[in-house]
Amino acid sequence: MHKVLIVGEHDGKALNPATAKCVACASGIPDAETTIVLLGADTSGVAAQAAAIAGVKSVLRVDRPENEHSLAAIFAPQLAALAADFTHVFGPSTSFGKDLMPRVAALLGAPQVSDLMAVEGAYRFRRPTYAGNAIVTVEADPARKLIATVRVASFEAAKSGGNAAVESRSISVPLPTHTRYVGAKSGSTDRPDLQTAKRVVSGGRALGSAENFKLLFSLADKIGAAVGASRAAVDAGYAPNEMQVGQTGKIISPDIYIAVGISGAIQHLTGIKDARTIVAINKDGEAPIFEVADVGLVGDLFQIVPELERLVG
Amino acid sequence: MQKIMVCIKRVVDYNVRIRVKPDGSGVMLDGVKMSVNPFDEIALEESLRIKERGTNIEVVAVSIGIADTQQQLRTALAMGADRAILVQTDAPVEPLTAAQTFLALAKKENPDLIFLGKQAIDDDANQTGQMLAAIWERPQATYASKVEISGSKASVTREVDAGLETIEVDLPAVVTVDLRLNEPRYVKLPDIMKAKKKPLDVTSLEALGVSAGVLLKTIKTEPPANRQKGVMVKDVAELVDILKKKGLI
Numbered sequence: 001m002h003k004v005l006i007v008g009e010h011d012g013k014a015l016n017p018a019t020a021k022c023v024a025c026a027s028g029i030p031d032a033e034t035t036i037v038l039l040g041a042d043t044s045g046v047a048a049q050a051a052a053i054a055g056v057k058s059v060l061r062v063d064r065p066e067n068e069h070s071l072a073a074i075f076a077p078q079l080a081a082l083a084a085d086f087t088h089v090f091g092p093s094t095s096f097g098k099d100l101m102p103r104v105a106a107l108l109g110a111p112q113v114s115d116l117m118a119v120e121g122a123y124r125f126r127r128p129t130y131a132g133n134a135i136v137t138v139e140a141d142p143a144r145k146l147i148a149t150v151r152v153a154s155f156e157a158a159k160s161g162g163n164a165a166v167e168s169r170s171i172s173v174p175l176p177t178h179t180r181y182v183g184a185k186s187g188s189t190d191r192p193d194l195q196t197a198k199r200v201v202s203g204g205r206a207l208g209s210a211e212n213f214k215l216l217f218s219l220a221d222k223i224g225a226a227v228g229a230s231r232a233a234v235d236a237g238y239a240p241n242e243m244q245v246g247q248t249g250k251i252i253s254p255d256i257y258i259a260v261g262i263s264g265a266i267q268h269l270t271g272i273k274d275a276r277t278i279v280a281i282n283k284d285g286e287a288p289i290f291e292v293a294d295v296g297l298v299g300d301l302f303q304i305v306p307e308l309e310r311l312v313g
Numbered sequence: 314m315q316k317i318m319v320c321i322k323r324v325v326d327y328n329v330r331i332r333v334k335p336d337g338s339g340v341m342l343d344g345v346k347m348s349v350n351p352f353d354e355i356a357l358e359e360s361l362r363i364k365e366r367g368t369n370i371e372v373v374a375v376s377i378g379i380a381d382t383q384q385q386l387r388t389a390l391a392m393g394a395d396r397a398i399l400v401q402t403d404a405p406v407e408p409l410t411a412a413q414t415f416l417a418l419a420k421k422e423n424p425d426l427i428f429l430g431k432q433a434i435d436d437d438a439n440q441t442g443q444m445l446a447a448i449w450e451r452p453q454a455t456y457a458s459k460v461e462i463s464g465s466k467a468s469v470t471r472e473v474d475a476g477l478e479t480i481e482v483d484l485p486a487v488v489t490v491d492l493r494l495n496e497p498r499y500v501k502l503p504d505i506m507k508a509k510k511k512p513l514d515v516t517s518l519e520a521l522g523v524s525a526g527v528l529l530k531t532i533k534t535e536p537p538a539n540r541q542k543g544v545m546v547k548d549v550a551e552l553v554d555i556l557k558k559k560g561l562i
Contacts, residue, residue, distance in 0.1 A: 134537075136535075178486075184478045235492070241491075242475060248432070
């Protein structure tokens with residue numbers, strides 16, 4: 001019997017959809033029982049959301065004031081203590097999970113599988129390396145705990161309809177005071193979340209300015225899409241960092257990805273290769289993006305995008 | 314602030330097109346250009362900028378790997394590191410082993426800050442900095458896009474999924490750096506000459522009391538599944554037609 005502990009990501013109000021994808025990943029482990037743990041100042045609301053994910057046996061709430069912000073230095077010792085009762089500890093491969101999980105693994109002296117993309121056995125997994133250009137199959141020793149970050153783009157979210165038991169836990173471990181949360185700045189937006197959106201419109205350096213990105217926002221709003229950007233566009237200051245898609249940005253798997261003025265560097269393609277349909281719009285017919293695009297259109301984006309917006313209505 | 318340790322990894326150059334060996338035993342590395350991991354270069358650049366703003370700050374570049382890793386440490390010295398340490402080994406080094414090795418060096422060197430890249434572009438693991446902070450029992454500030462030191466504290470702005478987050482950490486601390494923290498300097502020829510005279514010590518895992526464990530065995534390596542090449546359309550109307558037929562818009 002394997003016991004998988006999933007570290008749920010949330011902002012105090014909503015459970016991040018990545019959590020349900022971790023549950024789907026855990027369901028691939030043979031003979032496994034899945035528990036979600038939530039750390040926060042008050043996790044009552046998100047605990048109800050976690051309990052409703054199908055396939056979850058129980059939800060553990062670890063509420064204390066120090067857990068208000070997700071600081072790895074604060075969360076990791078609590079999770080390492082909790083891990084005693086589990087064989088596997090999974091977190092999402094988001095900035096939250098990528099920051100936190102290796103700290104848990106090191107405290108346990110356990111290996112971590114980063115960006116777990118497929119389960120081949122309880123201790124055998126596949127993961128991407130070299131920006132997705134080489135997929136490795138790795139095997140861990142069952143005698144140790146196995147930590148992983150789950151590549152969320154590789155899994156369909158587990159369905160809702162579950163009714164897991166919710167239990168409060170207090171974990172008495174000393175917590176450090178050397179790390180303090182100061183604040184956050186996020187581009188508030190009414191558009192869908194880039195990481196989980198079904199439709200994404202994304203722009204590259206060819207947009208030429210932050211001002212011109214408005215073309216994409218306008219199209220995105222018409223079709224209910226999130227907006228992304230290539231690294232080149234973010235580096236140039238046309239778009240904020242949270243919009244970056246690619247090896248070092250967000251790895252996404254929308255139903256449709258419309259790449260506008262993106263040449264398609266390998267590091268960018270890493271972030272989109274799980275998209276169901278890729279549409280590429282670029283003035284350079286030789287751009288590598290066309291090698292992976294399902295539908296390609298060569299031309300001037302400044303004419304094509306407004307026309308596209310008109311015709312999709 | 315007296316000392317900064319910066320950890321660098323020798324990796325296949327960013328521009329090399331990776332090929333998987335036909336027998337699935339790994340990727341082809343023979344004759345391939347090797348470089349300092351680009352994120353570690355940014356980590357080193359940040360260390361040097363802090364050094365240049367302060368007084369009497371020593372920057373020590375450290376690495377783990379085969380004898381040829383001296384090339385990457387010489388690059389670090391040419392960029393401006395004061396000295397370098399290579400922990401020489403032919404064994405594959407997992408993130409936890411790397412963290413244990415850097416911990417052993419940290420205990421000898423007592424740095425105020427340890428900088429690393431957020432991930433290496435070969436294994437893309439994104440683990441070593443966090444693991445080092447855990448076993449050093451010190452703060453971690455990952456994915457840094459801005460680092461401000463004042464006295465015994467550092468304020469670090471981090472690139473996170475929702476945007477930017479700022480945390481404050483007590484020193485000593487581990488900072489892992491993201492792409493937009495800075496743009497590394499170019500190395501000039503006189504600096505390369507000067508770097509040849511800077512100290513580069515070579516030690517071993519055994520001398521540091523670290524054993525290179527294999528916690529994750531790599532069974533095989535495969536190329537990714539290719540996407541089928543799609544169709545080219547001649548105008549927007551045709552594009553919209555296809556997308557509507559597929560039920561995508």
